[in-house]
Amino acid sequence: MAKKNKKTPFTPNDPRTLHTNLDFTATEQYKILRANLSFTIPEGVRCPVIGVTSSVRGEGKSTTAVNLSYVLAEDGKKVLLIDGDLRIPSIAKKMGIESTPGLTNLLMRFESRQLVSFQSSILDNWYILPAGNIPPNPSELLGSSKMEKFLQCLSEEFDYIIIDLPPVNIVSDALAVSHYITGLVLVVREDYTEKKEFEACSRQLELSNVRVLGCVINGSQSGAGYYRRYKKSYKKYKYYKNDKDERNN
Secondary structure, eight states, X not given: OOOBOSSOOOOOSSTTTSGGGSOHHHHHHHHHHHHHHHHHSOTTOSSOEEEEEESSTTSOHHHHHHHHHHHHHHTTOOEEEEEOOSSSOXXXXXXXXXXXXXXXXXXXXXXXXXXXXXXXXXXXXXXXXXXOSOOSOHHHHHTSHHHHHHHHHHHTTOSEEEEEOOOTTTOSHHHHHGGGSSEEEEEEETTTSOHHHHHHHHHHHHHTTOOEEEEEXXXXXXXXXXXGGGXXXXXXXXXHXXXXXXXXX
């Protein structure tokens, strides 16, 4: 298990943000998510780079990214959480840390010794990299060769890298970086996300040949209605993905 950092722990601005402040059911679901990832990540990947996105804003992708990275670190893995939402970043605010320097700054000139500055004060093997200065061209930056090389370098330092990415239906940023990551986790908020938005997002991911590792249903009610409006659409999307995978193999 990971060791607690000796530094004074900071308190996230939103008490619902961090895994340890959530109720038992939510806590266990994040642990289940952690376990399920091991079945979806392709064999031979030493450091999975996982993007977390959604169809539209407000579905809880950033909170999911924070907690997924936390439970992985809690399990003893060396984990880096990156705020890759370079238009409306939120990780720094959620976690009560400075927003700069961050991803955009390190992309200009990266040295591994700089990583110590981003070690969290909660777990000594959990690192949080904020977005940094907002660039004029987020999509181009995320899809650049600099980003590819940056992730390759980071993969030598960490066991997992989790990237919070903008919603798929709003901007193309998540699709731009998808070629450099292991796969995406798609977050859907029950009774919030419209079916047409979810289907549009699924089509975008399908057309871009993006590997979807799984779907997280946020704010769901326990019981038979867990998947509700999205169950049929998600089954359809899984069918398309499986069919494409068979053709590619």
